[in-house]
Amino acid sequence: MLGFSTGGLSDVLARLIAPKLSITWASPWLSKTAPVPAVQSRHSGLPRRPADGYTLLLMTAADTVTPALRAKLPYDLERDFAPVSLVVIAPFVLLVHPSVRRAMSRS
Numbered sequence: 505m506l507g508f509s510t511g512g513l514s515d516v517l518a519r520l521i522a523p524k525l526s527i528t529w530a531s532p533w534l535s536k537t538a539p540v541p542a543v544q545s546r547h548s549g550l551p552r553r554p555a556d557g558y559t560l561l562l563m564t565a566a567d568t569v570t571p572a573l574r575a576k577l578p579y580d581l582e583r584d585f586a587p588v589s590l591v592v593i594a595p596f597v598l599l600v601h602p603s604v605r606r607a608m609s610r611s
Contacts (some may be wrong), residue, residue: 510537515603517591518562521522560588 518535525533550561561587571581579585 510578513594514562514564521562521591549581561585 515537522533522535522573550559553559568581571577
């Protein structure tokens with residue numbers, strides 16, 4: 505399950521992984537997007553679902569820092585979710601207009 509819109513990087517990754525899961529576990533797997541506006545509501549319903557082995561959640565790096573940014577979440581990241589696998593490592597790049605760099609060096 506994805507808490508992101510269709511066509512984003514997470515959706516593309518899930519669609520690439522699903523056929524391989526289907527082959528490995530001899531069971532059909534599909535990628536289901538469920539876009540919602542807030543990160544906390546994106547995952548809040550999953551801990552209440554039965555742990556039947558039929559739902560996997562693809563989380564991003566942003567999801568892992570959310571507990572440090574928000575005091576009250578409807579879930580506990582460490583208690584309610586169990587990591588299964590690292591899927592991808594991607595570099596992050598910050599681009600800044602040259603005028604911002606000059607302003608920062610003056611202060």
